[in-house]
């Protein structure tokens with residue numbers, strides 16, 4: 001059977017058109033990341049680091065907590081452990097905050113509207129979606145624990161996911 005010469009050119013054009021339709025290079029548009037947002041269960045513990053109850057075992061704290069001391073009588077140092085959380089944009093964070101000590105705390109991310117109350121000797125849960133890329137501080141809102149009790153939530157762009 002004889003195949004007309006123009007058939008080869010036509011087939012080449014159709015193949016190119018199909019390739020572009022499937023997903024060839026798209027100039028001027030952001031490449032799709034292909035990342036599927038995940039639900040991440042994260043647990044943070046509130047940990048006493050330098051608090052009034054420790055003065056008996058750490059005598060230098062008496063000076064630190066004295067009036068005019070480096071901490072003063074109205075401040076205590078607590079930490080969030082871990083102090084850095086990393087997720088990708090679009091992830092859902094199912095967060096549990098565990099407080100094994102008797103002071104109340106909050107886990108607060110102002111930019112995301114997260115403000116979780118965590119009573120003493122209890123745990124609390126919340127859930128939120130990390131919609132924006134960036135570095136967001138989480139703090140305890142109690143004045144007695146500021147500026148010491150804080151950490152950072154790092155929200156990476158979904159395009160950075162492997």
Ligand SMILES: [Cu+2]
Pocket residue numbers: 078104105106140141142145149
């Ligand atoms: Cu606190």
